[in-house]
Amino acid sequence: MYAKKITEFFDANGISFGDIIKVEADGISEEGELMPSTEANAENIIILKLKNGYNAGIDFDKAKITRIGKGIPAHEFPKAASMVKEGMPKISLIYTGGTIGSKLDYKTGGVHMLLKPEELLYEVPELSGVADIHVEPLSSISSEDMSYIEWQKIAERVYEAKKSGFRGAVITIGTDTMHYASAALSFMLAGIEMPVVLTGAQRSSDRGSSDAFMNLYCSAVLAAKSDIGEVGICMHKSSSDSECGFIRGTKVRKMHTSRRDAFRPINNNYIASVSSDGTIKYGESEYVRAGKNSANKLLSGFESKVALVKAYPNSDPGIIDYYVGKGYKGIIIEGTGLGHTPVSTEHEGYSWLPNIKRAVDKGVIVGMTSQCLYGRVNPSVYRNLRLLSSAGVIYCEDMTPETAYVKLGWLLGNYKREEASKMLAENLVGEISGRSLYEDFLV
Amino acid sequence: MYAKKITEFFDANGISFGDIIKVEADGISEEGELMPSTEANAENIIILKLKNGYNAGIDFDKAKITRIGKGIPAHEFPKAASMVKEGMPKISLIYTGGTIGSKLDYKTGGVHMLLKPEELLYEVPELSGVADIHVEPLSSISSEDMSYIEWQKIAERVYEAKKSGFRGAVITIGTDTMHYASAALSFMLAGIEMPVVLTGAQRSSDRGSSDAFMNLYCSAVLAAKSDIGEVGICMHKSSSDSECGFIRGTKVRKMHTSRRDAFRPINNNYIASVSSDGTIKYGESEYVRAGKNSANKLLSGFESKVALVKAYPNSDPGIIDYYVGKGYKGIIIEGTGLGHTPVSTEHEGYSWLPNIKRAVDKGVIVGMTSQCLYGRVNPSVYRNLRLLSSAGVIYCEDMTPETAYVKLGWLLGNYKREEASKMLAENLVGEISGRSLYEDFLV
DSSP, X not given: OOOHHHHHHHHHHTOOTTOEEEXXXXXXXXXXXXXXXXXXXXXXXXXXXXXXXXXXXXXXGGOEEEEEEOOXXXXXXXXXXXXXXXXXXXXXXXXXXXXXXXXXXXXXXXXXXXXXXXXXXXXXXXXXXXXXXEEEEOOOOOGGGOOHHHHHHHHHHHHHHHHTTOSEEEEEOOSTTHHHHHXXXXXXXXXXXXXXXXXXXXXXXXXXXXXXXXXXXXXXXXXXXXXXXXXXXXXXXXXXXXXXXXXXXXXXXXOBSSOTTOEEESSSOOSEEEETTSOEEEOSSOOOBOOOOSSOOOOOXXXXXXXXXXXXXXXXXXXXXXXXXXXXXXXXXXXXXXXXOOOOSSXXXXXXXXXXXXHHXXXXXXXXXXXXXXXXXXXXXXXXXXXXXXXXXXXXXXXXXXXXXXXXXXXXXXXXXXXXXXHTTSOSXXXXXXXXXXXXXXX | OOOHHHXXXXXXXXXXXXXXXXXXXXXXXXXXXXXXXXXXXXXXXXXXXXXXXXXEXXXXXXXXXXXXXXXXXXXXXXXXXXXXXXXSOEEEEEEOOSGGGEEXXXXXXXXXXXXXXXXXXXXXXXXXXXXXXXXXXXXXXXXXXXXXXXXXXXXXXXXXXHHTTOSEEEEEOOSTTHHHHHXXXXXXXXXXXXXXXXXXXXXXXXXXXXXXXXXXXXXXXXXXHXXXXXXXXXXXXXXXXXXXXXXXXXXXXXXXXXXXXXXXXSSSOOSEEEETTOOEEEOSSOOOBXXXXXXXXXXXXXXXXXXXXXXOTTOOTHHHHHHHHTTOOEEEEEEBTTTBOOOOSSSTTOOSHHHHHHHHHTTOEEEEEETTOBSOOOTTSBHHHHHHHHTTOEEOTTOOXXXXXXXXXXXXXXXXXXXXXXXXXXXXXXXXXSSOOGGGSOO
């Protein structure tokens, strides 16, 4: 709470929370949005949210305060319907939450989801020149809270859009688990043969450095104009605003906590790039072309009793029994190197081998991936790997741990155990490359 | 087993397993080491281990077989003692196992540890011009079976070497968990002020493309001639044989299952490079200089009841209770993005928050890292992160999950709980960078 003299000053000068104000004190001048006071014992400190996203605190008694502009409240935005242009490619914009739709939260001073879909279109008027965009608000869920239930809802919406004659779909979604979602949608929508583009933002749209608008624009261009018939992620390709890249949904990973070009192809390369003027360039990677696949079925089952566990030095193999005891039907191991777990019998209770054997004997599907992320697991190079392989572990080729986890959950949600087991190491939607792409390291 | 006519042919022509032979058939000519027959129902197929490491099978009845050279048995190598040169910089070569000391196993056809330390020196005669190398065979353990017990033994040997006046140490070790070991040694040997260089090989030393010899040579150069006073990893810097790079032991990760340049700095850059002619070039990254630190103590305690768990969509928060129930004293979470776990209360039993709170209340130290690997966790950007932070989760800055895991095990093995908790997010040996190095992404 601000001191009474401050709230009186605000009232007298027509200043509300969220307004852009200028504060000058001690020779420093800062501009930003006026925040409520949240700190105890600091009722004289004016809190400003700067353009770079940081808060600044300035002593009211020493400051000269000028109101520069009004914060735009949500209700003042035009309706999204007015952005719809007849005769242009029809695309569906499915809004699920995440930073791309977030603004600062005046209650906590953190970032909170506030922006409505029509506000997004208001912020990017270029979108109206690209496509006839139909906004479908689906949820407002943080990336960390996304589960297979949301993936299923999104898949259903995209499937309905395809059936209704839409040319493509853009899904705005939180970035942290976006690559899990893109893998899930790749499998659930196998054979969809239209561009299904997931996008988001690393910087919220109230920050000057936000990537939200360009990501949304490039994604809409891909959905409206590309001949891509796959699910993938479209985000910044470099830290500049020059172009965005489209990466296959099963071969992608968030590789940086905060850079705008955090999403990277793993064991693959970019399928396409979109420059800021809307030009699409296709890369060297093969992809499925858009088409009119009428045989496409929605297969959105998902078995939630699948776990992803990491093997590492001193790790406890009892974790396998824990999941088996809870009735889990599948376990993906993030092994070391070419796909190892500890197997030594020198340290008591240290080998994972007996635990894995017990799980496999009980019908649990155990898949192996590598925590290296890049490269391919291989059960035939080392003796210890052969031991694991003969215990019934399925080596998941060059899939990331995350993609293998999502794939196994999807397989067990839609197929019988034996089929799922067989399909895990088979390529279904481009998630397994036929050869090791050594040149595609750290792209 | 080969057919009787084949073994008779081998005997008549003085050919033994391991000999280099040439096999010509159907216009194809292959050279490689003769392997025993391991396949059932294929007693007429000659198995060759080719230079690229793959096996070839050729029908004996159609083949012309010529013996080219003899495989060198281990006992024919000269003793390592003869390579010692008085008056040169004295370094310790601690041999622990791994691919760098592995040759193919005639029993299984896989790769198995066979090479003795003196064989390594025989293979790299250049080493005798670099340093007075004292070989210390410590163990012959596969990378996946390394535990804190081996790390402690290595630390003791290095510490003894420093006390005995050695200038530096090279440790040959399996690559898969090398970065866990380098982190452990960085903490255990804090303040050692001499070059402690871990190295290994991605291709076994019986393969033409092996990186074993150059890695060993460059590591010996660093130990004998560099002014680096830290623990780090020296491996190929690119896929060519032009140079090796030295990376801080706490800021490094194996990022590819099989490339020779698989080891990469994470949230840092190379400290130095060594070219194939032995020239050392120092990079832009700061490092501790070698010195005569007499205050250096060996702190090799390690608490094995520390776990590394991954949080992901649909993940089971019960995993926290599992470890708490087993008496674990620390848990490092590999969260999503800036350091998230699911916290939604919409899906029953889905939020990790109550489980984390219970663990912290019981005195378990819970640390947060990011599965993005690159970047830095940050508890203050999003509301859900603030919830986790206020539950007592310690945000581990820009440490990799692996380094944070090793650090917490080391802290709890040497300090009281309160001290360990405080030190987890403090920089001790360069494991935490003072600022985000955005430019050091995917180096």
